[in-house]
Structure formats: C-alpha cells, structure tokens
Amino acid sequence: MTTNFIDYVKICCRSGPGGAGSSHFRREKHVPLGGPDGGDGGRGGHIILRGSTNVWTLLHLKYRKHVIASKGQPGEGGRRTGARGEDVYLDVPLGTIAKDAETGEVLFEITENDQEMILLEGGRGGLGNSHFKTSTNQAPHTSQPGEDGQEVWFILELKVLxxxxxxxxxxxxxxxxxxxxxxxxxxxxxxxxxxxxxxxxxxxxxxxxxxxxxxxxxxxxxxxxxxxxxxxxxxxxxxxxxxxxxxxxxxxxxxxxxxxxxxxxxxxxxxxxxxxxxxxxxxxxxxxxxxxxxxxxxxxxxxxxxxxxxxxxxxxxxxxxxxxxxxxxxxxx
Incomplete structure (x- = not known):
C-alpha cells in the first residue's frame, strides 16, 4: 500500500475538435426550391474530472500522461447535427485540486462524490449553411469548420479530506x-x-x-x-x-x-x-x-x-x- 499512494500527477489533456458544419441543399423533386439544410457539426469531447469515494489516490493517472478526447462528427443534410465527441471522465479522490501546470493557477477542487467539473472543453461544432440564408442570399454555400480542440498540461494534487x-x-x-x-x-x-x-x-x-x-x-x-x-x-x-x-x-x-x-x-x-x-x-x-x-x-x-x-x-x-x-x-x- 505504501508504494500505491500517489497524491501528485502531471498530465497532458487534449480535448476533441468540433465537427464541421454541412453545406447541403434539399434536393427532392416535390420541393423544387428546397434551399440550404446543412446541419451543424457536433462539439468535441470534453475532459471531465469526477469525484469518487471509491478511489483514494491518483495512482491510476500516474502513468497516463496523455488524455485525449474524440472529435465531433460533421453535420449532415436535413439540418442533422453531427454526433458529439465522447467525453473522457477521470475519476479522482475527494480533495483533488486541478491546477494549470504553466501558471500554477488553481482552477477548482473536487470535494463531493459524483461532482463533475470540466477540466478542458471540447471545440465547438461549426454552423451548417442553413444558418447563413438571408433575403439576399437564398442559397449560401457557406458553412463553418469545427473549432480546434485544446491541448493543456495540468497538475492534479490531492489533499486528504x-x-x-x-x-x-x-x-x-x-x-x-x-x-x-x-x-x-x-x-x-x-x-x-x-x-x-x-x-x-x-x-x-x-x-x-x-x-x-x-x-x-x-x-x-x-x-x-x-x-x-x-x-x-x-x-x-x-x-x-x-x-x-x-x-x-x-x-x-x-x-x-x-x-x-x-x-x-x-x-x-x-x-x-x-x-x-x-x-x-x-x-x-x-x-x-x-x-x-x-x-x-x-x-x-x-x-x-x-x-x-x-x-x-x-x-x-x-x-x-x-x-x-x-x-x-x-x-x-
């Protein structure tokens, strides 16, 4: 048990990029002027800390130097939004403090069981071309790319409660x-x-x-x-x-x-x-x-x-x- 108590880890987190918005037009023979119906891209996956009374050390994160969330999926026609990237949950003991590794700034502390705090947000999904229709531009081909994910080093420090x-x-x-x-x-x-x-x-x-x-x-x-x-x-x-x-x-x-x-x-x-x-x-x-x-x-x-x-x-x-x-x-x- 002595060697298994870890109360300090430094990890690199990369959140998921958002999916691209769709440039799509309705093409149905019974709708001659269908117009733009491109859906939005899904947001990228978050990285989330979650308090758990079932863990009392940061040992499970000691050798996990990189935590990577998945990307959001692109939007589709019919104004269908792309699927979100899967969030990554890191269970930590109560009393865990998250810090920015570069500045040393304390971001938050986990003090309750099942408490969830977003450590790093995923990129936003891009808007589909359905958002860019105007009275003077009825058929926009414009859509947005997804927002990039972030890559940040964090320090997790445990203080026993x-x-x-x-x-x-x-x-x-x-x-x-x-x-x-x-x-x-x-x-x-x-x-x-x-x-x-x-x-x-x-x-x-x-x-x-x-x-x-x-x-x-x-x-x-x-x-x-x-x-x-x-x-x-x-x-x-x-x-x-x-x-x-x-x-x-x-x-x-x-x-x-x-x-x-x-x-x-x-x-x-x-x-x-x-x-x-x-x-x-x-x-x-x-x-x-x-x-x-x-x-x-x-x-x-x-x-x-x-x-x-x-x-x-x-x-x-x-x-x-x-x-x-x-x-x-x-x-x-």
Missing amino acids: ADVGLVGFPNAGKSTLLSVVSAAKPEIADYPFTTIVPNLGVVPYRDFRSFVMADIPGIIEGASQGKGLGLRFLRHIERNSILLFLIPASSENPGEEYEVLLNELQEYNPELMDKSRLLAISKADLLTEEDKQTFIQQLPADIPHLFFSSFTREGLDPLLDLIWQALNPPTQA
Missing part, C-alpha cells in the same frame, strides 16, 4: 490510535517514519454517528523547509477540520515539542493557525498519577488536553467525546 488530522512526531502513537478507534489497519512499528502515506479511518461514535480521522506522516523539525517527509504531506493537514496534536508520555519536554510542531505548521501555512486544536498525551499507561501532574505543568494552558492509552484503552472515550464536541460546537442562541 478528513474531520480530524493527527499531528505529531514519528512514533507519537498516531497509527496505533487510528487502528484502535477505526477499522483502518496502518503499518505499525518501532522505527521512525512507520507512516509514509496518509491513512484514513472512519471512527464510530455514539448513536451511530461517526467522523473521519487521518493519520498524517510524522513531522520533524525543519519539515516546512523540506526536511524529512513532512513537507510532502503537510498539505494534507490543510483540509482537516480540526487538528489533534499527539505527544507521547515519554517526551522529555512536551511543551517544547508542541511548540516545534506548531511552528512547522505556521511556517508552512499561517492559515493553519486558525484551525481548532486539541492536545492528547499518548501512551499514558507509562505514567503514574504523580507523573501526569508533573507532565501537565509543562503543557501549554491555551489548548484542551487529556491523557489516553491505545494499549489499555484508558481515556479513549473521553478523547472521542472531546473530538466530537470540537467538531460540533454548540450554536449560539
């Missing part, structure tokens, strides 16, 4: 937490950067409610400058509703660790500071009650926090309650 994003250093216990509270089964080990792809899990909550949690690969100091894996995956944090910072009970300086994580997010994108933040201390089964009191004194006072253990399940229910409350704040009367 989740309600809760887990933020922490490697081995903070993010993957273990996700595996315990959801059906996701991320790889778990005792070496740094166990998680090298984002993992999503649906967390069941009380009364058949649920929310989506994302395990973001571990951040290290300097990630916003390109060190480690953090820079590659920091963008996935941008689409999370709230951020849950995880600091392990084995941390020697939890306050400093939190500030380093916060600084990396701010350096990457200052807007991340506007997101709601929670703080959880993992591996709490390693601490005595006295240790916890000492630990609390080193934590920032401006962020809600609690202790939990994925191993003993201590504090998991209060943690889920805290997350749900942050996701669903009470409305002001």
